[in-house]
Each structure stands twice: as C-alpha cells, then as structure tokens.
Amino acid sequence: MHLSSKTDEKSALRAPIAPYFRRPHWLYVLWALPVSLFALPLAPLTLYRANWALRNGVLEITSPALSAFLAGPWFRRLAGDQGFAAASIGHVVIARDAHALASCRAHEHAHVRQCERWGPLFPFAYVLAGLYVACTQRRFGAYYWDNPFEVEARLAEHAVYVSPRDNPY
Numbered sequence: 001m002h003l004s005s006k007t008d009e010k011s012a013l014r015a016p017i018a019p020y021f022r023r024p025h026w027l028y029v030l031w032a033l034p035v036s037l038f039a040l041p042l043a044p045l046t047l048y049r050a051n052w053a054l055r056n057g058v059l060e061i062t063s064p065a066l067s068a069f070l071a072g073p074w075f076r077r078l079a080g081d082q083g084f085a086a087a088s089i090g091h092v093v094i095a096r097d098a099h100a101l102a103s104c105r106a107h108e109h110a111h112v113r114q115c116e117r118w119g120p121l122f123p124f125a126y127v128l129a130g131l132y133v134a135c136t137q138r139r140f141g142a143y144y145w146d147n148p149f150e151v152e153a154r155l156a157e158h159a160v161y162v163s164p165r166d167n168p169y
C-alpha cells in the first residue's frame, strides 16, 4: 500500500516501469492468484466510471468508488488522515485516480513483484514482518514504515525516480 503525500504529487508521471519478467509471466500470475482473487469482492466498486488498464502484466483500476474505499475510515485509522492513495492485491492495483496511480505505480508494482516471489504466503509474510518490526521497535507505526516489504517498495520508487547517474541502488 502507499500513503498519500505531497511528495507523491511531485514524483508523479515519471519514468516507465522496467520489464521484469524472468520466467513465463503466467507462472507468476498463477502463483499469486490466491492473493489476486481477494480483489474480486471490490468488483462492485468498479461498475461506475472505472478506468482499467493492463500494464506490465498488472491490472490497474481507478474509479470514484475505489477512491472512496481507499480514503475510508478503515484505512484512515491505519494510515492517518488521508488513507491510502493506492493499494495492490496480487496482480491488481487499485488507486484513487489516474494521478495517484501514476505517482504510486513504481511502489505498487514493487509489491506485485514481492507477491510474485511469495505467492499465497505474501499476506502472511507481510503481516508477520510488520508485527516483528513493530514489536522489536515497540511502536505501532513501525508496522508500516519499517516493514521490510514497504522499505523495499520505497527503494523501488527511488530507483525509478532518480537519474541513472545519481542512482545509488
């Protein structure tokens, strides 16, 4: 998931996603399918004015109802005032609108790659990693901010957004 922030706005609409397919893509899709299926209950939120696109093998969806969902009190409680700008569920990325999608794309696609690695174990690995860092650091905010999966996704953002000459990764 990705928090709304003003830095997202600045980093919007930059470089395209580098291709990362290492084996036939359908193998990754199949491995991550148990997670992707959890996007299905959100289908009713895509019935009105939704935009769909397939990008690097990831289904990206925005709609007004998805926007309200991501800004809902359940996410605001977890992430702070604004909720989430975007979220990935297996090979499905949902975002508030086209701008949020563009600014969060590198981050969310990094989560997709993580899900391709971990498959159905990914949600459990994510939660356990978050709980571990929250317990060891004794603060709840570490669950998100210091979760190794989030740290990796933020690094992926920088890998896309800085010029190759300045890229330390």
Ligand SMILES: [Zn+2]
Pocket: 001, 002, 107, 111, 149, 150, 153
């Ligand atoms: Zn994230």
